[in-house]
Amino acid sequence: MAHEFVLQSSPSDAILERRLPVQKFEPCIWADTFTAFSFDVQAQEERSKAIEALKEKVRDLLIAGGHNALDDKLILIDTVERLGLAYHFKQEIEEQLEKIASNHSEHHDLYITALQFRILRQNHYPVSSSVFNKFKGKDGKFDEMLSRDAKGLLSLLEASQVRIHGEDILEEGLVFATHHLNILAPTLEGPFKDQVNRALEHPPHRGFSRIEARKYISFYERDSSYNKLLLELAVLDFNYAQNLYRKELHDLSWWWKNIDLKSKLPYARDRVVENYFWALGVYFEPQNSLSRLALAKCTIITAVMDDTYDNYATVEEADIFNEVIQRWDINEIDRLPEYMKIVYKFIWNTYEELACEASKEGRSSVMPYIRETLKELSRGYNQELKWFMRMEVPTLEAYYSNTIITGTVFFSCAATLLGIKSASEQVFEWLNSRPKFIKACSRVGRLLDDKGSHDREDRGGELLTAVTMYMKQHGATKQETLNKFAEIVKDSWKDFYAEWCNLPSMVSFDAANVFLGFVQMSETLYMNSRDGVTNPNFLAPDIATILLDPIVI
Structure with missing residues (x-):
C-alpha cells in the first residue's frame, strides 16, 4: 500500500543541505573488560561433562510417573523453565505437555489451573481461558476467598500476561491479582516475597530470559523446598553459558576494535x-x-x-x-x-x-x-x-x-x-x-x-x-x-x-x-x-x- 503524506511545501535547498548539530553520545563504559578475557578451554570442558551427567538425572525426573503426577509435572516443568534449563529438555517437556493438555480434569486450585493455562499457552497450545470461570462467585467477580491465596494470585497474575483479545476474564484476573498481591506483599517473607515483588514490577515472561533465570536462581536457592539436582544444574549451566558468551563478546570486541x-x-x-x-x-x-x-x-x-x-x-x-x-x-x-x-x-x-x-x-x-x-x-x-x-x-x-x-x-x-x-x-x-x-x-x-x-x-x-x-x-x-x-x-x-x-x-x-x-x-x-x-x-x-x-x- 502506498504511503500517504501531508506535504508542507516543496523542500528548499536549505532543508536538503541542513546538517543538525551532532549529538554526542557517552563513550563506551567497558574499556578492555571483554578484549582482555582469557577463555579456559579445560575448565569449560569439565563444566560440559558435569552438565551432561546432571542432565540425565533431570531427564529421568521429567519422564518419571508418580502420585498426583499432573500437578507435580507442571511444577517441575515450570521450575525447569524458570531456571533457564528448558532448552536442554525440549523433547521431554513436549511429551509431558501432550499428556497434560489431554487431561481435562477440573479439580485443581487456582495455582495449578493458572499454571497449567500459562505453560500450555507459552508452549503453543490453544487453551481456553474459560478454565477460570469456576473461580467466580454469583456476582460474576473473582471470589474474594481467593484474595488471601498469594501463591494462586501470583499464578493468576502470570497467566494474565499471556492473554489475548477478548479474554475479559483474564483482564479482570490481572486487576484482581495485582490489587490483592500489592496488599499481601508487605506481609510475605523470604524468596517468595521477592518473587511476588518482581512479578509486580515487571512480568518475568516478558523480560530477557537469562536475566529472569538468574533472578529465579537467587529465589530458588533460598527456597527450603528446592531440588538440589535442579539447582546444581542451573548454576553449572549458567556459568558455562556465561563463559561462552564472554568468549563470543571477546572475539566480537576485537572485530569491532580492528574496524x-x-x-x-x-x-x-x-x-x-x-x-x-x-x-x-x-x-x-x-x-x-x-x-x-x-x-x-x-x-x-x-x-x-x-x-x-x-x-x-x-x-x-x-x-x-x-x-x-x-x-x-x-x-x-x-x-x-x-x-x-x-x-x-x-x-x-x-x-x-x-x-x-x-x-x-x-x-x-x-x-x-x-x-x-x-x-x-x-x-x-x-x-x-x-x-x-x-x-x-x-x-x-x-x-x-x-x-x-x-x-x-x-x-x-x-x-x-x-x-x-x-x-x-x-x-x-x-x-x-x-x-x-x-x-x-x-x-x-x-x-x-x-x-x-x-x-x-x-x-x-x-x-x-x-x-x-x-x-x-x-x-x-x-x-x-x-x-x-x-x-x-x-x-x-x-x-x-x-x-x-x-x-x-x-x-x-x-x-x-x-x-x-x-x-x-x-x-x-x-x-x-x-x-x-x-x-x-x-x-x-x-x-x-x-x-x-x-x-x-
Missing part, C-alpha cells in the same frame, strides 16, 4: 557490548553462536545506519546513500561523501563475512533475504529522516506502516534465523509476507523505542518525533501520548499470543522463539521509557550479571 569505526565515525554510538547483549537476548541457546554473532553484527550495522541518518546526514546525502544501498553495487561507492563511503564499505564487508559463514553452514540461500531486509530498513530510515526534518508530515497510518520496518524486526530476525537450520526458505518467505505475528513484534519494539528515545531525538523540540507527531495530530499531552503508546504495546502483546498458538507448521518452535526473544529484549532495553543502548549505565548492572559475575553458592 575502528569509533575514530572514523565520531557521530555514531560505540555500543558493541550493548549490541551483543541485545543479540544474546534474542537467542541465548549456547550451541548457536552463529545466530548470535550474525545478529550482533547486524545490530551494529543497524545502529551505524540509524546514527548516520538521524545524527549526521543531510537529506540530500541520505537520499544518495539510500540509492547506493538499493543498487547494492560496490562500484557505486564513489557517489558517496567520504564518511558515507566508510559506512557503506563497513556494511558491504560485514555482509560478505556473514555470507562466508553462511556458505560454511550450507545456508547461502538465505543471504538474499537478509540483504533485502537491509535495503528495506534503509528506505524506512530515509523516509523517517524526511519526516523528522519536517519536509513531510505523515498521516499516522503512514507512520505506523513505516515503523513495521524501522522496528528492525525483519532485518534482526532474518539475521538470527541464518543460524537456525530448521528455518527453511519458506520461513523467510513467510517473514516477507508481513504476517500479523511479525507486525505485532515490530510494534512492540518500535513503540518502546519511541518512548525511550523521544527526549534525546526531539532536540528540544527542533525535530519531529513519533511522540510529538501523535501529540500534534491528536491534541494530546506528552503523558497522554506515552500512555497511548503503552496501551498499543499491551494490545500488540495480545496479538502476539493470539498468533503464537496458530503459527504455520513450517515455523519451528526454535524459529518462533527468535521473535519472542525480540519482543522480550525490547521490553528489557526500553523498560520504564529509558533507552538502554544509548545510555549504557542503564543496562550495565544487567550486563555485569549475565556476562561478568558467575554464580557462587
Whole structure:
C-alpha cells in the first residue's frame, strides 16, 4: 500500500543541505573488560561433562510417573523453565505437555489451573481461558476467598500476561491479582516475597530470559523446598553459558576494535557490548553462536545506519546513500561523501563475512533475504529522516506502516534465523509476507523505542518525533501520548499470543522463539521509557550479571 503524506511545501535547498548539530553520545563504559578475557578451554570442558551427567538425572525426573503426577509435572516443568534449563529438555517437556493438555480434569486450585493455562499457552497450545470461570462467585467477580491465596494470585497474575483479545476474564484476573498481591506483599517473607515483588514490577515472561533465570536462581536457592539436582544444574549451566558468551563478546570486541569505526565515525554510538547483549537476548541457546554473532553484527550495522541518518546526514546525502544501498553495487561507492563511503564499505564487508559463514553452514540461500531486509530498513530510515526534518508530515497510518520496518524486526530476525537450520526458505518467505505475528513484534519494539528515545531525538523540540507527531495530530499531552503508546504495546502483546498458538507448521518452535526473544529484549532495553543502548549505565548492572559475575553458592 502506498504511503500517504501531508506535504508542507516543496523542500528548499536549505532543508536538503541542513546538517543538525551532532549529538554526542557517552563513550563506551567497558574499556578492555571483554578484549582482555582469557577463555579456559579445560575448565569449560569439565563444566560440559558435569552438565551432561546432571542432565540425565533431570531427564529421568521429567519422564518419571508418580502420585498426583499432573500437578507435580507442571511444577517441575515450570521450575525447569524458570531456571533457564528448558532448552536442554525440549523433547521431554513436549511429551509431558501432550499428556497434560489431554487431561481435562477440573479439580485443581487456582495455582495449578493458572499454571497449567500459562505453560500450555507459552508452549503453543490453544487453551481456553474459560478454565477460570469456576473461580467466580454469583456476582460474576473473582471470589474474594481467593484474595488471601498469594501463591494462586501470583499464578493468576502470570497467566494474565499471556492473554489475548477478548479474554475479559483474564483482564479482570490481572486487576484482581495485582490489587490483592500489592496488599499481601508487605506481609510475605523470604524468596517468595521477592518473587511476588518482581512479578509486580515487571512480568518475568516478558523480560530477557537469562536475566529472569538468574533472578529465579537467587529465589530458588533460598527456597527450603528446592531440588538440589535442579539447582546444581542451573548454576553449572549458567556459568558455562556465561563463559561462552564472554568468549563470543571477546572475539566480537576485537572485530569491532580492528574496524575502528569509533575514530572514523565520531557521530555514531560505540555500543558493541550493548549490541551483543541485545543479540544474546534474542537467542541465548549456547550451541548457536552463529545466530548470535550474525545478529550482533547486524545490530551494529543497524545502529551505524540509524546514527548516520538521524545524527549526521543531510537529506540530500541520505537520499544518495539510500540509492547506493538499493543498487547494492560496490562500484557505486564513489557517489558517496567520504564518511558515507566508510559506512557503506563497513556494511558491504560485514555482509560478505556473514555470507562466508553462511556458505560454511550450507545456508547461502538465505543471504538474499537478509540483504533485502537491509535495503528495506534503509528506505524506512530515509523516509523517517524526511519526516523528522519536517519536509513531510505523515498521516499516522503512514507512520505506523513505516515503523513495521524501522522496528528492525525483519532485518534482526532474518539475521538470527541464518543460524537456525530448521528455518527453511519458506520461513523467510513467510517473514516477507508481513504476517500479523511479525507486525505485532515490530510494534512492540518500535513503540518502546519511541518512548525511550523521544527526549534525546526531539532536540528540544527542533525535530519531529513519533511522540510529538501523535501529540500534534491528536491534541494530546506528552503523558497522554506515552500512555497511548503503552496501551498499543499491551494490545500488540495480545496479538502476539493470539498468533503464537496458530503459527504455520513450517515455523519451528526454535524459529518462533527468535521473535519472542525480540519482543522480550525490547521490553528489557526500553523498560520504564529509558533507552538502554544509548545510555549504557542503564543496562550495565544487567550486563555485569549475565556476562561478568558467575554464580557462587
